[in-house]
Amino acid sequence: MDGEFKLQCPIPLNDYPHITMAHGGGGKLSHQLIADMFRPLFANDFIQAEHDGVLLPIDGAKMAFTTDSHVIQPLFYPGGDIGSLAVYGTVNDLSMCGARPLYLSLSFIIEEGLPMQTLWRIVQSIKLAADRTGVQIVTGDTKVVHRTNGADLFINTAGIGSLEHSLIIQPASIEVGDVIILNGDLGRHGIAVMAYREGLEFESQIESDCAPLNDIVQSLLNAKIPIHCMRDLTRGGLVSALVEISQKAGKRFEINESTIPIREDVRGACEILGFDPLFVANEGKFITFVPPAFTEKTLDSMRQHPLGRDAVVIGTVRPGEPRVLATNSFGGSRILFMFSGEQLPRIC
Amino acid sequence: MRFVDEYRDAESIKRVLQQIDEITTGDWNIMEICGGQTHAFLRYGIDELLPDNITLLHGPGCPVCVTPLEKIDKAIFLASQKNIIFCSFGDMMRVPGSHEDLLTVKARGGDVRIVYSPMDALTIARQHPDKEVVFFAIGFETTAPAHAMVVLKAKTEFAKNRANFSLLCSQVLVPPAIMAILDAPTNRVNGFLAAGHVCSVMGYHEYIPIAEQYKIPIVVTGFEPLDLLLGLFACVSQLEKGQFNVENSYPRSVTLRGNIPAQETMKKVFHIVDRQWRGIGVIPRSGLALQDEFAEFDAEKKFDLHDISVQEPRDCISGLILQGVKKPGDCPHFGVACTPEHPKGATMVSSEGACAAYYQYKK
Numbered sequence: 001m002d003g004e005f006k007l008q009c010p011i012p013l014n015d016y017p018h019i020t021m022a023h024g025g026g027g028k029l030s031h032q033l034i035a036d037m038f039r040p041l042f043a044n045d046f047i048q049a050e051h052d053g054v055l056l057p058i059d060g061a062k063m064a065f066t067t068d069s070h071v072i073q074p075l076f077y078p079g080g081d082i083g084s085l086a087v088y089g090t091v092n093d094l095s096m097c098g099a100r101p102l103y104l105s106l107s108f109i110i111e112e113g114l115p116m117q118t119l120w121r122i123v124q125s126i127k128l129a130a131d132r133t134g135v136q137i138v139t140g141d142t143k144v145v146h147r148t149n150g151a152d153l154f155i156n157t158a159g160i161g162s163l164e165h166s167l168i169i170q171p172a173s174i175e176v177g178d179v180i181i182l183n184g185d186l187g188r189h190g191i192a193v194m195a196y197r198e199g200l201e202f203e204s205q206i207e208s209d210c211a212p213l214n215d216i217v218q219s220l221l222n223a224k225i226p227i228h229c230m231r232d233l234t235r236g237g238l239v240s241a242l243v244e245i246s247q248k249a250g251k252r253f254e255i256n257e258s259t260i261p262i263r264e265d266v267r268g269a270c271e272i273l274g275f276d277p278l279f280v281a282n283e284g285k286f287i288t289f290v291p292p293a294f295t296e297k298t299l300d301s302m303r304q305h306p307l308g309r310d311a312v313v314i315g316t317v318r319p320g321e322p323r324v325l326a327t328n329s330f331g332g333s334r335i336l337f338m339f340s341g342e343q344l345p346r347i348c
Numbered sequence: 349m350r351f352v353d354e355y356r357d358a359e360s361i362k363r364v365l366q367q368i369d370e371i372t373t374g375d376w377n378i379m380e381i382c383g384g385q386t387h388a389f390l391r392y393g394i395d396e397l398l399p400d401n402i403t404l405l406h407g408p409g410c411p412v413c414v415t416p417l418e419k420i421d422k423a424i425f426l427a428s429q430k431n432i433i434f435c436s437f438g439d440m441m442r443v444p445g446s447h448e449d450l451l452t453v454k455a456r457g458g459d460v461r462i463v464y465s466p467m468d469a470l471t472i473a474r475q476h477p478d479k480e481v482v483f484f485a486i487g488f489e490t491t492a493p494a495h496a497m498v499v500l501k502a503k504t505e506f507a508k509n510r511a512n513f514s515l516l517c518s519q520v521l522v523p524p525a526i527m528a529i530l531d532a533p534t535n536r537v538n539g540f541l542a543a544g545h546v547c548s549v550m551g552y553h554e555y556i557p558i559a560e561q562y563k564i565p566i567v568v569t570g571f572e573p574l575d576l577l578l579g580l581f582a583c584v585s586q587l588e589k590g591q592f593n594v595e596n597s598y599p600r601s602v603t604l605r606g607n608i609p610a611q612e613t614m615k616k617v618f619h620i621v622d623r624q625w626r627g628i629g630v631i632p633r634s635g636l637a638l639q640d641e642f643a644e645f646d647a648e649k650k651f652d653l654h655d656i657s658v659q660e661p662r663d664c665i666s667g668l669i670l671q672g673v674k675k676p677g678d679c680p681h682f683g684v685a686c687t688p689e690h691p692k693g694a695t696m697v698s699s700e701g702a703c704a705a706y707y708q709y710k711k
Contacts, residue, residue: 018455022442028689198464258358267349329358330365330573332393334709 026235026281027339031244050248051170052093052231055163064099066090067158075122075153077196079188079207080283083125086155088212088283091133092232095217096286098169099161101133106140106157113151122153133212135159165221171248173228178289178317180253181298183216184209184310185261186238190281191269200273206265211284216305220288223301229289237279239336241287242324250322255315255336258329278326279339289317351600355572364577365397368584375401376587377536378580379529379672381522382543383410383700384571390709392573402584405536405672406705408525408625409543411487412439412698414670416624417660419486419518420445422653426482426516427453427460429651433476435469436484438462443697444690446658466498466515470505473513482647485515490545492519492636493610496617499638499645506644514647517637520623522546523554524634530562534673539583541569541576544598551606555594563592570598617642627666627694664693669702676706683707 022029039047046054053066068089075082087104094101106126110119130137167173188209195206213232220227229249231241238260246253262270262277270277284307290298295313302308324336354360380386386406389395395404408414424445427434434450441450441462454460459479463469466483473481485495495515502513522543529535542555547568555566565586569579579597586593596602614636623635638646647653663681668674676682676695686692688704695701699708 016452018452020451020455022451200464264349267352271349271352328392329356330361330392330397332397332573334391334393337708 025339026240028337030235031338049170049172050244052096053099053161055097055099055168062163064094064097064161064163065158066093066097067156068093069154069156071154072193073152074193074197075118077193077208078205079192080210081122081125082153082155083122084129085210085283086157087126087129087133087135088210089234090157090159091135092213092283092286094159094161095212095214096169096230096232097161097163098165098167098217098221098227098230099163100218101135101159101161101214103138104130104135104157104159106137107155108140108142109154109156110142110144111147111152112144113147114153115151118151119153122155129212133214167221167227169227169229171229171245174245174249174251174289174317175228175291176251176317176319177292178228179292179295179313180242180255180315180317181288181290181295181302182238182260182312182314183213183286183288183302183308184284185263185266186233186282186285187262187266187270187277187280189283190237191266191275193281194273195269200269202265202269204265206263206269209282209284211307213284213286213307216302216307217286219305220298220301223297225290225294225298225301227288227290230286232286233282235281236338237277237281238285238287239276239278239324240338243336243338245289246322246324249317252318252320252322253315253324254318255324255326257326259312259314261310261312278336287314292316352572355570355574357574360574361577364574364581368402368577368581369399371581371588372399372401372584373588375403376538376584377403377405377672378539378541378583379405379407379537380541380569380576381407381409381526382545382571383413383698383702383705384545385409385541385543385569385576386702387700387705388571388573388576390705393709394573394576398580402580405675406669406695406702407529407540407672408628408670409488409522409546410695410698410700410702411491411520412443413666413694413701414520414625414627415440415443415486415518416626417445417658418624418656419516421656421658422648423484423516424448424450424453425653425656426647426651427458428456429480431480433459433461433472433479433481434484435461435463435472435481437464437486439698439700440484440486442688466494467501470498470502470513473502473511474505477512479512480650481513483513483515484518486518488520488522488543488546489550489614490543490548492614492618493549493607495519496613499617499642500613502645503642511644514645514650515638516647517618518623519618519636520625521620521634521636522550523558524631525625525628526555526558526566527562528628528631528634529671530558530564532671532673534668534671537564537672539565539587540567541579541583542566542594544568544570544575544601547596547598547602547606549607549610551604552594552596552602553604559592559594565592566594568594568596568598568602570601625670626660627664627670629667661692666693666695666701666703669695676703679703
């Protein structure tokens with residue numbers, strides 16, 4: 001047994017002797033941790049699927065299982081709070097597997113000194129979010145730790161959901177010719193949280209797009225659309241999701257940048273901060289890969305749902321090397337790569 | 349979005365591309381000065397839409413890239429001190445010094461904060477009278493006036509008390525860098541696109557003697573795709589006609605004399621000094637330093653930093669890239685031993701550096 005643990009650390013020490021914030025940014029360094037350290041050590045058939053959640057065969061039935069931790073600052077921000085986010089994050093990960101979310105666990109790590117009233121607000125928000133998505137909070141845990149910077153709170157949720165169809169929704173199911181559909185505009189969550197956290201003021205307040213995706217996904221499944229893959233666009237934004245799926249699927253994605261909806265206020269904020277909105281975090285947005293024959297049906301079905309009114313085709317799957325190519329309105333193109341960590345505001 | 353959409357309009361862009369194609373007969377090497385322009389050329393794939401006989405060379409105008417290793421090591425030393433809150437613009441956070449970057453210092457417990465304006469750093473100093481607050485003042489003429497403003501403000505605020513606020517200064521100036529490139533025996537630049545932001549502050553009168561002396565066209569250029577193409581069109585037109593004038597293709601922001609109050613504020617606070625450029629070396633009279641009157645705000649004088657002196661790594665060709673002699677692809681380390689995570693030198697360290705831009709958009 002103990003022989004197993006003499007293996008050398010797969011992240012070279014002189015590269016990163018310490019964890020930096022970039023390791024949690026959803027970019028290249030986050031993926032390096034997973035790909036080089038976690039996944040090879042825990043190697044099994046399930047962890048190889050590299051999806052938002054895992055499909056487990058239990059007693060002949062298939063269940064989806066996932067977990068998500070939430071460390072967002074501030075705890076409350078325009079359009080949401082850490083409580084609803086903790087529920088929606090896990091519900092959305094289950095939904096992206098094509099599962100119907102059923103049960104969630106709820107664990108708090110709380111710093112001493114957190115106002116009881118703050119905790120109560122968050123718990124109430126969790127209750128509302130659970131009711132909205134039809135999940136039950138069935139188990140949990142609470143730990144209190146010494147105070148560090150400020151009285152803070154972190155939440156972990158894990159969830160299971162049932163699979164009520166025979167589709168295998170994962171990157172490996174993607175086929176050449178599939179169209180890539182996005183359910184709405186990008187960047188609102190990331191910009192809302194950052195603007196609020198950093199005290200940046202814009203003409204109008206930008207609110208997070210934080211929303212549960214289980215219902216809109218269910219409507220696609222009810223419409224019998226043979227979904228090949230789905231992914232919600234959280235940290236690292238659209239680009240991280242596309243690059244990750246492209247690599248896993250071994251296919252080339254071509255994106256038409258001018259089709260991607262981005263609200264004026266979000267574009268303006270991104271211009272000021274030097275951000276590329278395609279990399280900014282979202283919490284109620286997802287991409288769907290469907291066969292081309294189902295393009296219209298998918299769009300129709302999405303557009304009937306409040307979270308899919310601006311649904312649009314943003315690209316297609318092509319043969320060739322696994323990479324993501326974005327073409328703009330005048331024919332210029334660029335290859336999209338993940339960032340190393342989070343985007344940082346630029347000097348000029 | 350006004351002032352953005354017009355300059356990304358597909359039809360206008362295609363029209364100017366067509367015009368450039370029609371007038372180009374010679375082989376021209378054109379250097380855009382600013383890293384923001386390099387970034388935009390590659391982000392929009394414009395370099396690939398140009399006629400084959402136009403070669404874009406990427407200039408030294410990325411303040412993050414050219415900040416010398418020694419200053420970054422000094423920044424890292426200061427940021428590691430227990431009584432110091434170190435404030436920096438976001439894009440300096442990942443720039444590696446000899447051993448580590450500011451993000452790593454932060455991970456080790458250093459109080460390193462990203463600010464959006466030097467004034468934010470002064471506010472932090474006000475909130476933490478028991479701490480020393482140091483702001484990493486890097487940049488070109490574009491950011492220097494804001495640095496000067498904060499020093500003047502601090503001077504008033506700390507008129508009676510000892511200041512707990514200082515600047516680690518590493519500002520640089522564009523015209524001396526242009527002359528250094530043109531003076532190099534390896535120079536192959538035929539025309540320049542001057543940096544619109546810098547000229548918004550400084551105007552473009554300083555470039556007129558340079559264009560005359562070196563017989564080279566210099567076109568003040570903006571940052572949106574259409575701006576870049578209009579600048580290129582003006583530059584190529586001059587080259588094809590054998591002209592060498594200073595031309596303003598960014599008149600919505602730039603005037604001949606620039607922002608005079610901003611320039612006066614700079615002059616009040618800073619004086620011109622020789623400055624080391626990462627990857628290039630010392631360029632005479634190319635940097636700004638605080639005048640003696642403001643010495644109390646000079647972090648290098650306030651803290652004992654004399655022991656920090658380092659050599660630039662030798663196996664990096666960034667100096668040649670910044671001077672337009674080589675392109676990122678000419679380097680054997682590009683994308684292999686040298687990546688944005690583990691940069692060997694100047695042009696890979698910042699997202700606006702030429703190597704980083706090629707890595708991000710082309711690889």
